[in-house]
Amino acid sequence: MSDLLRIEDLHTQFHVHGGTVKAVDGVNLTIPARATVGLVGESGSGKSITALSIMRLLEKNGRITQGHVWFHDRDLIGLPDEEMQDIRGNDISMIFQEPMTALNPVFTVGDQIAEAVRLHQKVDHQAGLNRAIEMLRLVGISDPKRRAGQYPHELSGGMRQRVMIAMALSTSPELLIADEPTTALDVTIQAQILKLMRNLKGEFGSAILLITHDLGVVAEMCDSVAVMYAGRIVEQATTEELFASPKHPYTQGLLASIPRLGKKQERLHVITGSVPNPLAVPPGCAFRPRCPIKAPRSDRDIPPLTANGSAEHLVACWQYE
Amino acid sequence: MSKQKQKAHPTVVNGALLKVQDLVKFFPIKGGLLQTTVANVKAVDGVSFEIKKGETLGLIGESGSGKSTVARTILRLIPPTSGEAWLEGRSIFKAKKKELHEIRREVQIIFQDPYGSLNPRMSVGEIVGEGLLVHGIGSAHERDKIVSELLEVVGLRGQYRGRFPHEFSGGQRQRIGIARALALRPKLIIADEPVSALDVSIQSQILNLLEDLQNEFDLTYLFVAHNMAVVEQVSDRIAVMYLGKIVELAPAEQLLRGPRHPYTKALISVIPIPDPTLRRDQTVLSGEMPSPTNPPSGCHFRTRCPIATDYCAEVEPALREVSKGQFAACHYA
Amino acid sequence: MAQVPPLPIGGATGGLPGAGPGQLSVETTVDQERAIAQPGVKADELAGAPELGFWKLAVIRFLHHRVATGALLILGVIVVAAVVVPIITGNLYSIQDYRHPYKAPFQSFQHLLGTDELGQDELARLLRGARVSLMVGILAVVGYLIIGGGLGALAGYYGGWLDNALMRFTDIIISMPFLLVVIAVTAATGGVRLSTVIIVIAATGWFEIGRLMRAQFLVLREQEFVQAARALGASNTRIILRHILPNALAPIIVSATLGVSGIILLEAALGFLGYSIPPPEPSWGNMLQNFEEYLLSDHTYLVIFPATALVITALAINLVGDGIRDALDPRQR
Numbered sequence: 001m002s003d004l005l006r007i008e009d010l011h012t013q014f015h016v017h018g019g020t021v022k023a024v025d026g027v028n029l030t031i032p033a034r035a036t037v038g039l040v041g042e043s044g045s046g047k048s049i050t051a052l053s054i055m056r057l058l059e060k061n062g063r064i065t066q067g068h069v070w071f072h073d074r075d076l077i078g079l080p081d082e083e084m085q086d087i088r089g090n091d092i093s094m095i096f097q098e099p100m101t102a103l104n105p106v107f108t109v110g111d112q113i114a115e116a117v118r119l120h121q122k123v124d125h126q127a128g129l130n131r132a133i134e135m136l137r138l139v140g141i142s143d144p145k146r147r148a149g150q151y152p153h154e155l156s157g158g159m160r161q162r163v164m165i166a167m168a169l170s171t172s173p174e175l176l177i178a179d180e181p182t183t184a185l186d187v188t189i190q191a192q193i194l195k196l197m198r199n200l201k202g203e204f205g206s207a208i209l210l211i212t213h214d215l216g217v218v219a220e221m222c223d224s225v226a227v228m229y230a231g232r233i234v235e236q237a238t239t240e241e242l243f244a245s246p247k248h249p250y251t252q253g254l255l256a257s258i259p260r261l262g263k264k265q266e267r268l269h270v271i272t273g274s275v276p277n278p279l280a281v282p283p284g285c286a287f288r289p290r291c292p293i294k295a296p297r298s299d300r301d302i303p304p305l306t307a308n309g310s311a312e313h314l315v316a317c318w319q320y321e
Numbered sequence: 322m323s324k325q326k327q328k329a330h331p332t333v334v335n336g337a338l339l340k341v342q343d344l345v346k347f348f349p350i351k352g353g354l355l356q357t358t359v360a361n362v363k364a365v366d367g368v369s370f371e372i373k374k375g376e377t378l379g380l381i382g383e384s385g386s387g388k389s390t391v392a393r394t395i396l397r398l399i400p401p402t403s404g405e406a407w408l409e410g411r412s413i414f415k416a417k418k419k420e421l422h423e424i425r426r427e428v429q430i431i432f433q434d435p436y437g438s439l440n441p442r443m444s445v446g447e448i449v450g451e452g453l454l455v456h457g458i459g460s461a462h463e464r465d466k467i468v469s470e471l472l473e474v475v476g477l478r479g480q481y482r483g484r485f486p487h488e489f490s491g492g493q494r495q496r497i498g499i500a501r502a503l504a505l506r507p508k509l510i511i512a513d514e515p516v517s518a519l520d521v522s523i524q525s526q527i528l529n530l531l532e533d534l535q536n537e538f539d540l541t542y543l544f545v546a547h548n549m550a551v552v553e554q555v556s557d558r559i560a561v562m563y564l565g566k567i568v569e570l571a572p573a574e575q576l577l578r579g580p581r582h583p584y585t586k587a588l589i590s591v592i593p594i595p596d597p598t599l600r601r602d603q604t605v606l607s608g609e610m611p612s613p614t615n616p617p618s619g620c621h622f623r624t625r626c627p628i629a630t631d632y633c634a635e636v637e638p639a640l641r642e643v644s645k646g647q648f649a650a651c652h653y654a
Numbered sequence: 655m656a657q658v659p660p661l662p663i664g665g666a667t668g669g670l671p672g673a674g675p676g677q678l679s680v681e682t683t684v685d686q687e688r689a690i691a692q693p694g695v696k697a698d699e700l701a702g703a704p705e706l707g708f709w710k711l712a713v714i715r716f717l718h719h720r721v722a723t724g725a726l727l728i729l730g731v732i733v734v735a736a737v738v739v740p741i742i743t744g745n746l747y748s749i750q751d752y753r754h755p756y757k758a759p760f761q762s763f764q765h766l767l768g769t770d771e772l773g774q775d776e777l778a779r780l781l782r783g784a785r786v787s788l789m790v791g792i793l794a795v796v797g798y799l800i801i802g803g804g805l806g807a808l809a810g811y812y813g814g815w816l817d818n819a820l821m822r823f824t825d826i827i828i829s830m831p832f833l834l835v836v837i838a839v840t841a842a843t844g845g846v847r848l849s850t851v852i853i854v855i856a857a858t859g860w861f862e863i864g865r866l867m868r869a870q871f872l873v874l875r876e877q878e879f880v881q882a883a884r885a886l887g888a889s890n891t892r893i894i895l896r897h898i899l900p901n902a903l904a905p906i907i908v909s910a911t912l913g914v915s916g917i918i919l920l921e922a923a924l925g926f927l928g929y930s931i932p933p934p935e936p937s938w939g940n941m942l943q944n945f946e947e948y949l950l951s952d953h954t955y956l957v958i959f960p961a962t963a964l965v966i967t968a969l970a971i972n973l974v975g976d977g978i979r980d981a982l983d984p985r986q987r
């Protein structure tokens with residue numbers, strides 16, 4: 001399978017009052033065409049910033065300082081703004097955790113989807129609107145014609161997320177980046193959205209980068225998973241492989257510490273401590289202060305992400321050196 | 322004193338620390354020029370349960386199902402519309418000012434939001450020691466000592482007393498909130514989504530801490546959450562809420578192994594499980610929870626229920642014992 | 655509070671069943687070390703901080719704020735000069751030296767800042783005028799804070815009919831044309847008096863602070879830390895004074911300090927229209943009354959001095975306000 005997107009040694013930094021936050025600090029990640037890749041990690045580990053860096057939608061105080069994002073054979077990092085604009089929403093779409101903030105409150109959802117279509121296809125408003133209604137029907141909204149005429153605040157959270165998905169898919173993008181698309185939703189609504197995303201994936205053939213902190217969602221949705229910690233990918237493998245034999249101590253700890261449905265544990269495993277201060281990440285391996293192994297060298301050098309066992313299982317830990 | 326009052330309420334089952342009976346809470350929606358009540362949000366619509374001493378009752382349900390409202394009315398942070406609640410036989414809702422003050426020493430609450438639940442303009446020492454101060458316990462010096470000890474108990478340093486909330490991480494703040502709740506040595510702690518805002522790796526720290534404290538201080542918990550795996554981990558029994566009502570209540574294992582209410586069944590079937598080898602049949606419910614302002618007639622769940630009949634629209638199912646210790650509110654359970 | 659109940663946790667008195675916190679066999683110290691997720695805080699800084707209350711720390715923070723402290727100093731000098739100097743110089747400000755009208759400034763020590771058209775000493779008038787201006791500005795804002803702050807807090811905290819009534823009352827106040835009120839009151843009380851001016855300004859201008867305060871209280875009373883305090887048994891007074899007010903103050907202070915300079919200018923405008931303190935009593939307002947004439951007749955200094963005094967005072971007050979606001983924020987270091 002050919003690679004759709006290849007991130008190489010990506011660094012993104014923010015200048016803040018107390019110094020520089022290295023939000024993304026050397027990320028390597030590959031997304032094959034039509035695959036669903038999960039990106040998991042603790043709050044603040046840099047998942048959203050990775051996504052926003054791909055889209056080049058960083059806030060003013062953020063800058064990509066190094067690295068490449070190869071989309072097909074074009075490096076998105078060096079692309080002129082107009083060309084990037086053309087890729088955004090057309091070839092790569094994004095949906096967010098809180099759809100209310102991503103939708104414009106003063107336009108009907110139908111108009112907004114139609115506009116998104118017309119940004120990239122030369123059709124008139126009516127054709128765009130027809131496409132919008134068609135998309136709303138596809139994402140399982142009943143009575144799509146009426147709903148297209150409603151404003152975002154008139155819809156429930158689950159319905160808004162469907163609208164976001166409809167808008168993101170309306171241009172049949174090759175890559176869909178979904179940043180915590182179901183985190184704000186209830187379990188029964190999440191199930192609806194996840195089912196919808198699985199179905200639509202078959203229909204549109206888009207690859208998906210699914211950002212989440214819910215390992216259950218990953219297990220259910222993804223072909224492969226990348227685990228992020230303090231701005232770096234510490235492990236990447238196929239979903240089965242990662243859950244069956246995690247190699248990085250953080251992944252191991254993470255999998256052990258989640259309560260499992262129907263398997264009540266006497267005592268939950270605990271990863272001691274908490275994530276490092278983003279302004280003062282320790283030298284060497286950022287996980288070292290919380291690591292039960294603390295392999296030699298980890299206090300000095302950052303472990304690279306290298307193949308271990310199989311070519312598809314990558315891990316960044318000195319104990320496997 | 323409490324013994325005398327216990328006699329006054331023969332309804333209290335032996336060993337029940339908290340008993341809630343037919344709790345109803347409507348929030349009026351005001352409208353029009355004269356701000357009259359035009360409708361009611363039926364947040365809690367007839368909820369009854371008991372918690373035995375030393376037990377943990379998990380309360381689970383979707384957003385807006387009324388979990389927090391139950392928690393807050395029991396503490397009388399908001400007045401109930403009707404119903405009764407007793408703490409060791411003493412009526413909570415009928416308590417006069419002084420009795421209520423007394424009851425509030427015995428029931429405490431832990432909140433979800435590690436940021437909003439601590440006063441940003443108070444030091445950690447003032448926050449944790451506030452209960453002691455309001456109840457006039459100990460001298461200033463003694464209180465400081467207790468606060469330091471409490472901080473150590475929840476895994477923080479006693480010296481943190483002089484620091485302010487913004488200097489701590491989410492997990493640490495949650496520990497401060499727990500220390501505050503422990504300060505008055507309560508019998509019952511109501512934990513309203515205490516780990517929902519925390520990262521997975523911090524979540525397990527807090528869950529373990531809560532269990533340790535329960536053993537250590539003989540605590541009883543009402544544990545509110547929307548994550549079934551978390552609730553199962555800490556609870557002896559679980560109550561499932563839907564649209565202001567408890568639809569199923571059973572011992573934790575029994576509920577997960579053999580759910581009887583269609584809602585519980587569907588809920589359990591769609592919870593994402595971190596195991597890619599597992600393939601389950603999912604019952605994905607269509608639609609969303611209706612507005613609590615205008616709940617469906619008969620069974621509140623019928624609009625999304627896969628097995629609903631016409632009868633369900635007419636007659637509201639009561640919460641009845643469907644097998645030993647397991648209660649469900651469904652005609653066909 | 656007579657009897658001290660056993661201490662809640664381990665410690666000095668009152669034995670606990672089971673082990674004390676010291677023996678707690680838990681790995682609860684996990685979160686101690688590198689725990690801080692907040693930028694700008696180093697973990698080691700957390701331990702062993704001196705323990706000071708919020709207000710003391712606020713004063714320290716204020717004093718660390720150079721600009722604000724400087725502004726406070728300047729303000730202090732102005733106030734002291736305005737109070738003390740006129741006492742010493744007596745009625746110097748109203749002595750008309752007919753031989754020397756329009757005496758230019760910096761020409762003699764006798765009239766350092768020159769004289770006006772009536773030969774009155776400009777410096778003496780400036781200092782005497784400061785009295786009036788500052789008194790009007792400060793007292794009227796105190797009025798704003800008492801009326802607006804008080805009513806706003808009550809409305810926001812208690813809500814319900816009280817809120818409705820107070821808000822309607824506010825609407826009435828807002829819709830009253832200020833000048834008409836001034837004219838009517840002046841007419842009714844038989845002449846311009848300083849106290850009348852202050853009372854009218856306070857009575858008609860408090861609504862902005864009132865609304866701000868109400869909005870703050872409305873939001874803050876629902877915050878979880880307020881609920882937590884209530885659950886601990888804290889009284890309404892304590893909740894208002896210790897939990898809500900400190901968190902509500904920031905925008906109020908900004909509004910109040912802007913208010914002082916605004917009112918000084920308002921008094922000037924009233925003076926210009928002849929509805930404030932009549933000559934010979936000077937205020938910065940009525941000293942500026944003839945500014946057009948001064949400018950045309952090339953006696954610019956008679957405009958520059960009172961105007962500069964006004965600007966410096968207003969600026970100092972606003973800077974002090976900013977300083978207080980920052981000092982009340984524990985995130986500022």
Ligand SMILES: Nc1ncnc2c1ncn2[C@@H]1O[C@H](COP(=O)(O)OP(=O)(O)OP(=O)(O)O)[C@@H](O)[C@H]1O
Nearest residue numbers: 014016021023042043044045046047048049059278
């Ligand atoms: N605009 C910004 N200015 C400064 N720092 C920022 C900014 N945006 C993000 N950061 C920092 O970058 C780091 C990574 O943030 P990011 O949003 O990618 O985390 P995340 O993994 O998506 O977390 P979450 O699960 O909470 O969404 C964090 O430390 C965050 O504080």
Ligand SMILES: Nc1ncnc2c1ncn2[C@@H]1O[C@H](COP(=O)(O)OP(=O)(O)OP(=O)(O)O)[C@@H](O)[C@H]1O
Nearest residue numbers: 348362364383384385386387388389390391547613
């Ligand atoms: N003060 C209030 N005024 C009006 N309606 C309210 C108020 N508080 C809660 N409600 C409504 O009552 C219902 C139940 O709310 P509640 O907060 O108890 O739900 P919950 O189960 O705790 O949900 P969540 O999981 O989102 O915390 C909701 O429809 C909510 O909008």
Ligand code: SF4
Nearest residue numbers: 620623626633651652
């Ligand atoms: S009573 Fe009827 S509608 Fe309600 S859960 Fe049972 S079958 Fe479904």
Ligand SMILES: [Mg+2]
Nearest residue numbers: 047048049179
């Ligand atoms: Mg994010």
Ligand SMILES: [Mg+2]
Nearest residue numbers: 388389390513
């Ligand atoms: Mg809630």
